[in-house]
Amino acid sequence: MTQPASHDRRDFLQTGLLAAAAATGSGHLLQRSAAAAQQDRSHSVPNHVQAEYEGFSRFRPSRGNDPESDYYLGKLVPGFRKVEDGPAPFVAPDLEKLPFKERNGAKEFHLVAQPVTREFLPGYPMKVWGYNGSIPGPTIEVTQGDRVRIVVHNELPEETTVHWHGFELPVQQDGSMTLTQNPIKPGKSFVYEFDIHEEGTYFYHSHVAMQESFGMVGWFIVHPRKVFDPPVDRDFGLLFQNFHIMPNQTISDSWAMDWNWHTINGRSGPFTTPLVVKHGERVRVRILDFSPMQHHPVHMHGHTFWVTGHEGARIPKSAWIPRNTELIAVAQASNFEFIANNPGDWMFHCHMVHHMMNHMVKHVGPRLRQGEHVDQYLAHLDSRPSVDLSREDKGFDVPGYPQKMQGMTMSEDLMKAIWSRREVQGMRATWPMSVKGLMTTLRVLPEDLYEQVMHSEQSIPKGAIFEEIVKRFGTPETYKKAPMMHGGMKM
Numbered sequence: 001m002t003q004p005a006s007h008d009r010r011d012f013l014q015t016g017l018l019a020a021a022a023a024t025g026s027g028h029l030l031q032r033s034a035a036a037a038q039q040d041r042s043h044s045v046p047n048h049v050q051a052e053y054e055g056f057s058r059f060r061p062s063r064g065n066d067p068e069s070d071y072y073l074g075k076l077v078p079g080f081r082k083v084e085d086g087p088a089p090f091v092a093p094d095l096e097k098l099p100f101k102e103r104n105g106a107k108e109f110h111l112v113a114q115p116v117t118r119e120f121l122p123g124y125p126m127k128v129w130g131y132n133g134s135i136p137g138p139t140i141e142v143t144q145g146d147r148v149r150i151v152v153h154n155e156l157p158e159e160t161t162v163h164w165h166g167f168e169l170p171v172q173q174d175g176s177m178t179l180t181q182n183p184i185k186p187g188k189s190f191v192y193e194f195d196i197h198e199e200g201t202y203f204y205h206s207h208v209a210m211q212e213s214f215g216m217v218g219w220f221i222v223h224p225r226k227v228f229d230p231p232v233d234r235d236f237g238l239l240f241q242n243f244h245i246m247p248n249q250t251i252s253d254s255w256a257m258d259w260n261w262h263t264i265n266g267r268s269g270p271f272t273t274p275l276v277v278k279h280g281e282r283v284r285v286r287i288l289d290f291s292p293m294q295h296h297p298v299h300m301h302g303h304t305f306w307v308t309g310h311e312g313a314r315i316p317k318s319a320w321i322p323r324n325t326e327l328i329a330v331a332q333a334s335n336f337e338f339i340a341n342n343p344g345d346w347m348f349h350c351h352m353v354h355h356m357m358n359h360m361v362k363h364v365g366p367r368l369r370q371g372e373h374v375d376q377y378l379a380h381l382d383s384r385p386s387v388d389l390s391r392e393d394k395g396f397d398v399p400g401y402p403q404k405m406q407g408m409t410m411s412e413d414l415m416k417a418i419w420s421r422r423e424v425q426g427m428r429a430t431w432p433m434s435v436k437g438l439m440t441t442l443r444v445l446p447e448d449l450y451e452q453v454m455h456s457e458q459s460i461p462k463g464a465i466f467e468e469i470v471k472r473f474g475t476p477e478t479y480k481k482a483p484m485m486h487g488g489m490k491m
Contacts, residue, residue, distance in 0.1 A: 093238075136217050153189045164194075198222055215252075233281035270432035280339065281339070285335070301442075445469070
């Protein structure tokens with residue numbers, strides 16, 4: 001297949017923009033888009049990369065001509081970043097990085113184990129345990145060959161240690177409580193120091209089982225001394241956790257054997273922050289399952305990825321596997337790499353049914369007292385609202401009906417918090433209805449739309465970016481806008 005000239009693609013994008021400008025009222029948005037596209041016409045795909053590789057296209061869904069090819073499904077198709085640019089910075093949405101200082105030949109970090117309050121959803125603050133005010137804890141990011149010194153301060157009400165999961169280090173640095181070291185008493189500190197010869201996806205966590213189920217974990221990313229080829233343009237991390245928190249509680253039951261709150265980097269959908277990338281980039285996503293006892297079959301919509309590594313090390317290229325769903329077990333991590341060649345807003349989620357919900361509570365069938373609330377009779381415990389025994393609710397005809405979660409209303413304040421982030425600007429007005437629990441989104445945006453969403457302060461109407469992508473790459477004549485919600489207010 002011949003490689004199309006880059007200006008043909010630019011003409012296509014500009015044509016879509018101008019057509020969109022004629023068909024929508026979002027004039028200020030599209031005027032800027034048209035100007036950006038016009039400016040973009042003079043640019044071409046960088047010299048060190050191509051638009052197509054043996055039948056695989058960087059800019060449209062494709063497979064390639066030969067499964068034996070290095071470029072089949074984008075396997076070794078390079079991103080826009082050059083090897084000499086170094087590794088792409090690691091980004092774990094909604095989490096900070098742990099700062100360090102160079103001291104006596106080591107990178108010195110200070111990690112504080114402490115109780116933490118974390119809003120899983122806006123207005124739902126939960127009492128958990130973490131590090132440095134965060135759950136998961138802040139990311140430690142270093143380079144292969146570094147020497148690290150990590151000073152752990154214990155502000156918990158009980159003893160703790162920290163295990164550096166997967167590292168091959170001197171045994172006294174391993175962090176196994178009582179096996180290799182004495183516990184760190186409340187109010188005391190302990191210094192871990194070791195050289196890092198590995199590279200890859202690692203993490204740190206308390207080595208007290210109940211503290212682990214309370215949330216005490218964080219990323220420990222080691223970039224290779226020699227950048228992997230092909231290098232990625234984006235490097236994301238998503239850390240999955242489960243908690244058991246009853247409706248009238250804010251504290252997790254660490255003894256529970258089932259789990260009803262599900263978080264990605266400490267947030268539940270739709271409060272999870274989307275992964276936003278440019279059309280045509282090479283992307284890596286690292287996913288870590290730190291659930292107490294549940295595995296996660298993670299599915300990405302709209303793309304096929306290559307499994308390129310696990311928590312132990314990078315996989316030799318000959319053993320990479322193409323997938324769109326990867327099963328990740330407890331305390332395991334998987335690395336995905338793919339070319340973002342399919343523009344749009346794509347679901348990225350665990351496929352376990354109960355993990356695609358928020359704050360699950362047991363219910364079967366319709367409620368006996370529909371619309372009644374306990375506060376109506378708390379003051380008069382000797383009387384109760386009447387029960388409708390007619391069984392006219394059609395839920396009695398279908399076992400298990402209704403199948404939607406009850407009671408998780410989206411207040412105005414909650415919606416404001418969800419829409420306040422740049423990463424969600426221009427998404428369909430109803431997107432928060434579909435993203436719950438262990439769910440997030442991957443947004444693949446053409447360069448001009450990416451710049452508007454991520455690097456401007458411009459107010460973008462709900463649905464404007466999505467509709468623009470439909471106009472450029474889809475079938476706009478069949479597209480229907482999101483319906484009005486909540487008494488005429490779009491969500």
